[in-house]
Amino acid sequence: MAFLDDILAGVHLGLFWAVVDFALVFFVIYKILHLIKGTRALQILGGLTLMVVMYFISKNSLITLETTHWFIDKFIANIFLIAVVIFQDDIRRALARFGKRTSVSFFSSNRAIEEASVLEEVIKACSQLQQQKLGALIAVERIANLDEITEDGVKLDAAVTKDLLFSLFIPDRQNPLHDGAVVIQKGRISAAGCFLPLTNLPNLEKSMGTRHRAALGLSGVTDAAICIVSEESGHISIAHRDQLYRDLDTNEMRDLLQRIFSPEGRNDESLVERFRRNDENEEPVT
Template sequence: METANFFDNISTSFVITSIIDILIIWYVFYLILTVIKGTKAVQLIKGIFFIIIGRAISNFLDLTTTTQLFDMVLQWGFLAVIVIFQPELRRALEQLGRGSLFRSGAAGDASEHEKMRQDMVTAVRYMAKRRIGALIVLEKETGLKDYIETGVPLNAEITSQLLINIFIPNTPLHDGAMIIQGDKIATAGSYLPLSESNKIAKDLGTRHRAAVGISEVTDAFTIIVSEETGNVSVTYDSKLSKEITLEKLEELLQKHWMVTAGSKEGGGLFARK
């Protein structure tokens, strides 16, 4: 009887407003998850979830001191997030003022991403044919800031001409790694950790050993063009794939090159600079 009365008291307007309320919240969360995918914010959110879970467990086990510690971390953590993401938050407010915070532009992004992949393949084809050595690292979820800081900052648009020019022999930036963040060339001439694995063939040079080294400590995807043979190789998940075709390279780029809206200027709350 009470259940019947409960449903009788629910008006149509209440149901409609509740559905609209849920859809708005769902859409906001969807946008946030979309723009932070592949950025450093992902690791931050994972850390927050671990803290929340740890707080719940300590509270369940009645660990008073530990619970208070987690509460303190959560309280001060909010201020830390504001400080860490201050540039992103400021840019998000500017975008909100321009009405561009929730702009999708997915179709345009898809064509731009395809163009960047084609520029990458074109540059690799050119360098492989002329045996121009190259080492290109594509950042994924694990940040590469420590290695970016060892090179020359560029923050440049990705074009085949620029990719080729940077690796022309006897130029200042050709000897080192290029690191790409999203849709930007972040740096060139960066130093990478060399792998000490005995599985790497002795005839492979420093570029291949550096590419394997970065794949051992991060989830980055790396392209290598051999200066001696012109062969194209890639590394990811601590694995080296040698002498791949350009068709295979394009297929791997579609899988591993995480060009998201969050990495583009005006792409959302956590957009990179």
């Protein structure tokens, strides 16, 4: 009986450590997916997962895909190096944030009033800047963290008000912040004078200025909503998910931002068709 008890104890201990082992792997995978959620890295990870699935399918003896299997086998052999190259920015950001508590959304579910208030202040500021034809670039964080963008900016941690946003973009020699972007995180202005990555999208209009290219650049790697006011034409635009919605009025801007920051956060075809502007005769924008 003592021998049987020892066996049962060993089985229970082995099961315990198996559960712990599984939980650790699950936690690591969850944290990785959480860190890249809302970024283009998640799409790339989906493509890599598909490659692994194709590897096992092509390995099946019933399917003669020898060339495909050979190619994917060579690819997987170097997948670690490939992943480091592809995800270098995300890895650096993840290591900097590892162990820190990150929010899963821009606003918590019980802060709908704060969300509407912040977005309304942004809309009012853009409208006021439009009337004065002052250029502006305002990035509003959603799920993907924008800490990397704010690193080289001037940290503020201030309440979002239309007056403050307006003053940050007054083009005065004593205001060096007006050329950069303002970043809003967790319902507060976290930094100003930030520089955004320029887009690599092909076939962009030659009339499109640096502000619009920078907004599209950030919208291609995060799920943030970037509001642009053109100092040349006075038009208001919003960049989101590699799409540029141009020449918006106040109501259209409010409707679009509400859709972007809705719980679903969808960017469907109806949204594109309703807000996208393709006027070839539009004045150059900056």
